[in-house]
Amino acid sequence: MPVVTMTVNGEARSAEVEGRTLLVEFLRNHLGLTGTHVGCDTTQCGCCTVHVNGVAIKSCTALAVALDGAAVTTIEGLAQNGKLHPMQEAFREHHALQCGFCTPGMIMSAIDMVRRNGHALDERTVRKQLEGNICRCTGYHNIVTAVQAGAAAMKGQ
Amino acid sequence: MYAFDYHQPKSVDEAAQMLGAKPEPKLLAGGMSLLPTLKLRLAQYxxxxxxxxIDSIKGIERDGDALVIGAMTRHVEVATSDTVKRAIPALTTLAGGIGDPLVRNRGTMGGSIANADPAADYPSAVLGLGATVITDKRQIAGDDFFKGLFETALEPGEIVMAVRYPVPLQAAYIKYPNPASRFALVGVFVARTAAGVRVAVTGAGPCVFRLTDAEALLAKNFSAAALENFTVKPDGLNADIHATAEYRAHAVAVMLKRAVAAAGGNT
Incomplete structure (x- = not known):
C-alpha cells in the first residue's frame, strides 16, 4: 500500500493508505483528527471542509494518495498558543451553532471566503458563498453574523 | 468504494500509456462526480x-478569436480569470455558478464535459459557442461531442486536453439551479457569433441540445421580444422528482428570454 506524507497543521504526518482512502478518512482514522466531520458523505454538506495548500475543499471527496506532499489545515490547527482563531471566536461570541456538527466545516469555509473576498463581507456575499455548507439547526442567521464579524476581526491578525 | 490502484502520471503520453495497459481504467480529473459515484459503488475500476x-493541460489562454481552456483548469480559475471575463463573460458566470465554492476549488472543465452529466453547466457552453474539443488524438466539434446521457464521442483511452471556445459577439448563460445541488434544472446558453445564433439547453433533456427553432427567430431579431410567442414542447424532456417535463419546457423558454436579455439583445 502507498505511504502518504502531508504537513497537517504544521507537522509532517505519514501513514500507509489504500488508493481509495479519502482525505477525511486519513485525517480521522489514521491521524485521529476527529474535528473534521463527515455529514452527508456525498459532497454536499461541507462538514468535512479542510484547507489543502490554503484552499478549502471537501475532504470526503478527495483521495489521500492524490494529496501526497500537500499542506493541510484542519479545525484543530486554527487555534494558536491556546487562543482561538478570530473566526472561531466570532462563532462563539455570536452563538453561531446549536448542535455544532457543521461548525468545523463552516469555520474552515468562512476563512477561505475571507481569502477569496477580503475582510468586508456583506450579508448577501456570505449567504451566497456558504452554499457549500449546510446547517440543519440554526437557520444560518447567527452564522452569517459570525462570519462577517470573524472576517473583520481577521484583519487585525 | 471498491478498491483500485492509483496512478499520477506527469504527462498526457504517460497517462495514455497507462490507460492502454490496465484492464478497467478510468481517468480522474477533479473527482467531484467520479468520487461520489465510486463511493456509492455505482461504478468499479x-x-x-x-x-x-499534468501541467500542460491546465490554464487559460486567449488565442486570436478564441479562448483556449485546458482540461484540468478548475472552475474557480475560470470564474476568476480576467482573460475569460474580457473574452467570454458568459463563461465567467457559468463557471462561477457550478456547485458551490468548495466544489469549484476542485472541479475541472475537462471532467465536466467528459462526464456529460445531463444537468452539468459546461456542456451548454461547448455546444452553445460551437467550441472544439481538443483531445490527444483529434479535434471534435462541439456539435459532435455530446451523444447522450453521460455519453460523448470520446473513444476508450482518449484524453481531453483542452477546449477551444470561439469568442462570440454576444453571449449569456442563465440557469435555474436545483436549490440543493445547484445543478441546472434548466440552463440556457445563448450566443450570437459570426457564424450565427446558437442556443444550447442543459438540464432539460437526457443530453445537452440545441434549440434550432429559437435560433432561427433570434437570427432575424436578436431580442427577447422575438421570442414572445415562443414555446418549447415537453416531449422527450426530463421528468423527475425535481420537475415535470412541462415545467422544464416552460422554464427553458423563460431562461432563454432572460439569457437573450442578459446577452444584451435588442430591446
Missing part, C-alpha cells in the same frame, strides 16, 4: 489515472 499533475 481497476485503476484510476489522476490527471492533476
Amino acid at each position: 481497476t485503476d484510476l489515472v489522476d490527471l492533476s499533475a
Whole structure:
C-alpha cells in the first residue's frame, strides 16, 4: 500500500493508505483528527471542509494518495498558543451553532471566503458563498453574523 | 468504494500509456462526480489515472478569436480569470455558478464535459459557442461531442486536453439551479457569433441540445421580444422528482428570454 506524507497543521504526518482512502478518512482514522466531520458523505454538506495548500475543499471527496506532499489545515490547527482563531471566536461570541456538527466545516469555509473576498463581507456575499455548507439547526442567521464579524476581526491578525 | 490502484502520471503520453495497459481504467480529473459515484459503488475500476499533475493541460489562454481552456483548469480559475471575463463573460458566470465554492476549488472543465452529466453547466457552453474539443488524438466539434446521457464521442483511452471556445459577439448563460445541488434544472446558453445564433439547453433533456427553432427567430431579431410567442414542447424532456417535463419546457423558454436579455439583445 502507498505511504502518504502531508504537513497537517504544521507537522509532517505519514501513514500507509489504500488508493481509495479519502482525505477525511486519513485525517480521522489514521491521524485521529476527529474535528473534521463527515455529514452527508456525498459532497454536499461541507462538514468535512479542510484547507489543502490554503484552499478549502471537501475532504470526503478527495483521495489521500492524490494529496501526497500537500499542506493541510484542519479545525484543530486554527487555534494558536491556546487562543482561538478570530473566526472561531466570532462563532462563539455570536452563538453561531446549536448542535455544532457543521461548525468545523463552516469555520474552515468562512476563512477561505475571507481569502477569496477580503475582510468586508456583506450579508448577501456570505449567504451566497456558504452554499457549500449546510446547517440543519440554526437557520444560518447567527452564522452569517459570525462570519462577517470573524472576517473583520481577521484583519487585525 | 471498491478498491483500485492509483496512478499520477506527469504527462498526457504517460497517462495514455497507462490507460492502454490496465484492464478497467478510468481517468480522474477533479473527482467531484467520479468520487461520489465510486463511493456509492455505482461504478468499479481497476485503476484510476489522476490527471492533476499534468501541467500542460491546465490554464487559460486567449488565442486570436478564441479562448483556449485546458482540461484540468478548475472552475474557480475560470470564474476568476480576467482573460475569460474580457473574452467570454458568459463563461465567467457559468463557471462561477457550478456547485458551490468548495466544489469549484476542485472541479475541472475537462471532467465536466467528459462526464456529460445531463444537468452539468459546461456542456451548454461547448455546444452553445460551437467550441472544439481538443483531445490527444483529434479535434471534435462541439456539435459532435455530446451523444447522450453521460455519453460523448470520446473513444476508450482518449484524453481531453483542452477546449477551444470561439469568442462570440454576444453571449449569456442563465440557469435555474436545483436549490440543493445547484445543478441546472434548466440552463440556457445563448450566443450570437459570426457564424450565427446558437442556443444550447442543459438540464432539460437526457443530453445537452440545441434549440434550432429559437435560433432561427433570434437570427432575424436578436431580442427577447422575438421570442414572445415562443414555446418549447415537453416531449422527450426530463421528468423527475425535481420537475415535470412541462415545467422544464416552460422554464427553458423563460431562461432563454432572460439569457437573450442578459446577452444584451435588442430591446
